[in-house]
Amino acid sequence: DGGITQSPKYLFRKEGQNVTLSCEQNLNHDAMYWYRQDPGQGLRLIYYSQIVNDFQKGDIAEGYSVSREKKESFPLTVTSAQKNPTAFYLCASGALLRPNQPQHFGDGTRLSIL
Amino acid sequence: RKEVEQDPGPFNVPEGATVAFNCTYSNSASQSFFWYRQDCRKEPKLLMSVYSSGNEDGRFTAQLNRASQYISLLIRDSKLSDSATYLCVVNRVSGGYNKLIFGAGTRLAVHP
Numbered sequence: 001d002g003g004i005t006q007s008p009k010y011l012f013r014k015e016g017q018n019v020t021l022s023c024e025q026n027l028n029h030d031a032m033y034w035y036r037q038d039p040g041q042g043l044r045l046i047y048y049s050q051i052v053n054d055f056q057k058g059d060i061a062e063g064y065s066v067s068r069e070k071k072e073s074f075p076l077t078v079t080s081a082q083k084n085p086t087a088f089y090l091c092a093s094g095a096l097l098r099p100n101q102p103q104h105f106g107d108g109t110r111l112s113i114l
Numbered sequence: 115r116k117e118v119e120q121d122p123g124p125f126n127v128p129e130g131a132t133v134a135f136n137c138t139y140s141n142s143a144s145q146s147f148f149w150y151r152q153d154c155r156k157e158p159k160l161l162m163s164v165y166s167s168g169n170e171d172g173r174f175t176a177q178l179n180r181a182s183q184y185i186s187l188l189i190r191d192s193k194l195s196d197s198a199t200y201l202c203v204v205n206r207v208s209g210g211y212n213k214l215i216f217g218a219g220t221r222l223a224v225h226p
Contacts, residue, residue: 031211031212033214040218041218042116042118042201042215042216042217042218042219043158043201043214043216044216045213045214048211050210050211056209056211088155090157090158092214094212096211096212097207097210097211097212098212099145099146099205099206099207099212100145100146100163100205102148102150102160102163102205103212103214104160105157105158105159106157107156107157108156108157110155
C-alpha cells in the first residue's frame with residue numbers, strides 16, 4: 001500500500017542532544033513537508049522540499065535541519081538549538097504545484113524532553 | 115489575527131444531532147480548501163475537499179463562499195465515531211510551493 005511512514009512513534013531527547021526523525025514515502029510525490037503541532041494549535045510548517053537536494057525553510061525552521069538525498073526520504077533533525085522541542089511532529093507529502101491536491105500525512109512522532 | 119480562524123469549540127452534541135463548523139480565512143489568494151479530521155493523538159486525515167459549488171459526501175456537506183472568505187462543514191445525524199477535531203485548511207501557492215495553512219481546529223464530542 002502507498003503511504004508515508006514516520007519513525008519512531010515516540011522519541012525522548014536529552015539536553016544538548018540532536019535527534020533525527022525519519023520520514024519515508026512511496027507515493028511518488030515530489031513535495032515533502034515537516035510540520036510541528038503543539039496542543040490547541042494548528043500545524044506549523046518547519047521545512048519543505050520540492051525536489052531532491054533542495055529544501056526551504058518554513059515558518060519555524062530555527063533549531064531544525066533537514067536533508068533530501070532521495071525522493072522518498074526527508075529526515076528531520078531536531079538540534080540542541082531548539083529549546084522547546086516537545087511537540088507532535090508530522091511529515092506530509094503532496095504533488096508539486098497542484099493546489100487542488102491535498103497533502104497526505106504520516107502518523108507522526110511525539111518528541112519529549114528527558 | 116490568524117490567517118485561518120475556526121470556532122474554538124468544543125461542541126458537545128447527542129447522537130443524531132446536526133452540527134455545523136465555521137471557518138474564515140483572511141488571504142484572498144487562497145486557492146483550495148479542505149476539511150481534515152484529526153483523532154486524539156493521531157495524524158490529520160483528509161475528510162473532504164471544498165468546492166465553490168458546495169459538495170456533499172454522505173452525511174457531510176461542505177460549502178465555500180469566496181466573496182465572504184468563509185468555509186463551512188455540516189454533519190448530519192452525528193455518530194459517536196464522528197468525535198474528533200475538525201481542521202479547516204486552506205492552500206495557496208506561496209514562493210513557488212503549495213502552502214497549507216491550518217486552523218487550530220474545533221473539537222467535536224458526540225455522546226449517547
